[in-house]
Amino acid sequence: xxxxxxxxxxxxxxxxxxxxxxxxxxxxxxxxxxxxxxxxxxxxxxxxxxxxxxxxxxxxxxxxxxxxxxxxxxxxxxxxxxxxxxxx
Amino acid sequence: xxxxxxxxxxxxxxxxxxxxxxxxxxxxxxxxxxxxxxxxxxxxxxxxxxxxxxxxxxxxxxxxxxxxxxxxxxxxxxxxxxxxxxxxxxxxxxxxxxxxxxxxxxxxxxxxxxxxxxxxxxxxxxxxxxxxxxxxxxxxxxxxxxxxxxxxxxxxxxxxxxxxxxxxxxxxxxxxxxxxxxxxxxxxxxxxxxxxxxxxxxxxxxxxxxxxxxxxxxxxxxxxxxxxxxxx
Numbered sequence: 594x595x596x597x598x599x600x601x602x603x604x605x606x607x608x609x610x611x612x613x614x615x616x617x618x619x620x621x622x623x624x625x626x627x628x629x630x631x632x633x634x635x636x637x638x639x640x641x642x643x644x645x646x647x648x649x650x651x652x653x654x655x656x657x658x659x660x661x662x663x664x665x666x667x668x669x670x671x672x673x674x675x676x677x678x679x680x681x
Numbered sequence: 682x683x684x685x686x687x688x689x690x691x692x693x694x695x696x697x698x699x700x701x702x703x704x705x706x707x708x709x710x711x712x713x714x715x716x717x718x719x720x721x722x723x724x725x726x727x728x729x730x731x732x733x734x735x736x737x738x739x740x741x742x743x744x745x746x747x748x749x750x751x752x753x754x755x756x757x758x759x760x761x762x763x764x765x766x767x768x769x770x771x772x773x774x775x776x777x778x779x780x781x782x783x784x785x786x787x788x789x790x791x792x793x794x795x796x797x798x799x800x801x802x803x804x805x806x807x808x809x810x811x812x813x814x815x816x817x818x819x820x821x822x823x824x825x826x827x828x829x830x831x832x833x834x835x836x837x838x839x840x841x842x843x844x845x846x847x848x849x850x851x852x853x854x855x856x857x858x859x860x861x862x863x864x865x866x867x868x869x870x871x872x873x874x875x876x877x878x879x880x881x882x883x884x885x886x887x888x889x890x891x892x893x894x895x896x897x898x899x900x901x902x903x904x905x906x907x908x909x910x911x912x913x
Contacts, residue, residue: 661745664774
């Protein structure tokens, strides 16, 4: 068993109105960043997990996303294996 | 009518629901979310509030509560289930109703009375109303914007599963009457079988004149009547 750190990024699905992103977009524009074309707000979830292999860690994270961390109606997710802690 | 009012950590409309059920002659009990079993109950009510502080997504954690397995079984066996506000969000997260409730398009928490058009008077929950009737009940939510994929939305309309819609004083579902950006001004929907209703507005807060409206009473008398008809 090794210790893995996973970063799970949950984002609003394309096409879904993201009022939070819109408000931030307006603020950035008014601060002078006129080139900002779009802003979407998602969230990142960091999970420390013990697993047999990087593949197993990733598979577990995918299942967590499907069952709890993301809502398939409104959100997409990405799983990134951030680091593998030094094997003890 | 034996009524279960499920209480989650963070529910805050459970006492209103309890009282609403009693007002129409129901025999109400609180059921804590960690309890198991709904045997003997005729109706299950999921209250509004902020279960688990709306962490992750509204309703996402509550739907993992032990009692939700029993609520799902109860609903699947045809038992009437009504979820209001956070209860609606929990029903969507649990997959008992399609779609999801996301942040209000205005980014504001909306707390005021709205007008609803009762789209159908032939459901377990609306038989005390007339189809097309306009009722006035309060809303109080930050995440009431109903969203679903296009296929689901089409099916909801085609199958007449939109039960309540936000409307203006003329009964028109115009954009200015939509408090949260919900698709087609949807305020409440039923599942395919018609025994599970989710709605964002609070009929349980419109039960007495002193509360400003009694238009919510019909939801509870409808359930009462449908059950006594079924029993007769």
